[in-house]
Amino acid sequence: MQFAGSHILSIGPFERPDVEYLFTIADRMEPYAQRRRVTRVLDGAILGAMFFEPSTRTRVSFGSAFNLLGGEVRETTGFEQSAIAKGESLYDTARVLSGYSDIIVMRHPQEGSVAEFAAASRVPVINGGDGTNEHPTQALLDLYTIKKELAGRGRGIDKLRIAMVGDLRFGRTVHSLCKLLCLFESIQVVLVSPEELRMPAAIVEQLRDAGHQVLESEALESSIKHVDIVYSTRIQEERFSSQQEADLYRGRFRLNQSIYTEHCEPNTVIMHPLPRDSRVSARELDDDLNDNPNLAIFRQTDNGLLVRMALFALVLDVVGQVDSHARDV
Ligand code: CP
Incomplete structure (x- = not known):
């Protein structure tokens, strides 16, 4: 599969070499996750984190992963804090928010909703869990x-x-x-x-x-x-x-x-x-x-940070620049 610019909605498009490559990049994120090195490779980039179901690990680790690569996070949590509570469609929300973000992570209680949102989005969307379907x-x-x-x-x-x-x-x-x-x-x-x-x-x-x-x-x-x-x-x-x-x-x-x-x-x-x-x-x-x-x-939760940093670097196509935007701490 091609990571750069792609939505990550399900496991379906992944082939074994994609998974192995992702894990190689995740290994390379360790010094940054441990703050032995700092990179600003996503300086100026914005993650839109939209969580319409409760989450601790997925929401915070995606946000931390983006911050550790130098980017900023804008969050919406819960329907009641969003215009969806006023009846706005996923299509309109996606069109709007993708104008404010470089990449979006979304969790939603309805199966297929993140894919529906992604179809209208102008930036890559990552599925943070859609109902009983996939994570x-x-x-x-x-x-x-x-x-x-x-x-x-x-x-x-x-x-x-x-x-x-x-x-x-x-x-x-x-x-x-x-x-x-x-x-x-x-x-x-x-x-x-x-x-x-x-x-x-x-x-x-x-x-x-x-x-x-x-x-x-x-x-x-x-x-x-x-x-x-x-x-x-x-x-x-x-x-x-x-x-x-x-x-x-x-x-x-x-x-x-x-x-x-x-x-x-x-x-x-x-x-x-x-x-x-x-x-x-x-x-x-x-x-x-x-x-x-x-x-x-708890090793799983720590590893979540590395894998999510690697995914951001791959989808936003900055893998080759992570080290050149870095310094030792
Ligand atoms: N594993 C997991 O999805 O945890 P959260 O619901 O806290 O994100």
Whole structure:
């Protein structure tokens, strides 16, 4: 794919060499993310960050990534703060805001809305999550994390064994991650969810068409015995028709240190896109895992900064100038 000037709306257009190139650039962002070096390569550029659903990680890390490259951020959070609350269409909003920004990141509760917005935008648009559909940059940072975690164990992404656990029906991060894994070889995927929250059949088929082995299960302990990664997810309660319905599933698959010790292979990596469930009694990853060195959830969030910096540099076509606009701190 061509990064420069492109929208990043889904995993679909990515080929394996694109992902590998992106990860190479992400590695090069580390001194800037750690502020050992400062670059002003995006001096004068403006990011329009439009978040019509709650977000901590995606919103702040995109903003920080742009700032670390020298650019400025203009934010809109929540429909009530935007003219969309007065009935303005996505088309008009896109036409207007793309006149004020060099690039836009958008999160919206409706599937397909970010693509609709992008079709009217005059600048590149990055999908920060559209309903239950996709969250492509989360999948990219997840895979970047998997690559780094497994490199320390002498393994690569090919032949990965991964269990995805939780709300696989509404969880957009696992949808995008499965699509991304289709670019690699000989993956074993165990999909652990309640029957009602299974991974959409089209995505399971996509994994199988890529030659991957897919097992579906409703049992946590037996599913995490022979995997490299346990990727846990929250019940997406905002997608259910009622709180009571979501509560039927909350706390169904809870990993804690004693289950981990008894059932997982040594050094199995634990991941989660976050946030974890706010109720301690329903938390997918118990707080007693916080001292487990294989808990990678905060390395994931740190890696998000690197991957998002790399994406900005590629889409705005300044990769070759990052170092020449830089100084040591
Ligand atoms: N992982 C993720 O999308 O987190 P936020 O909802 O906080 O952005």
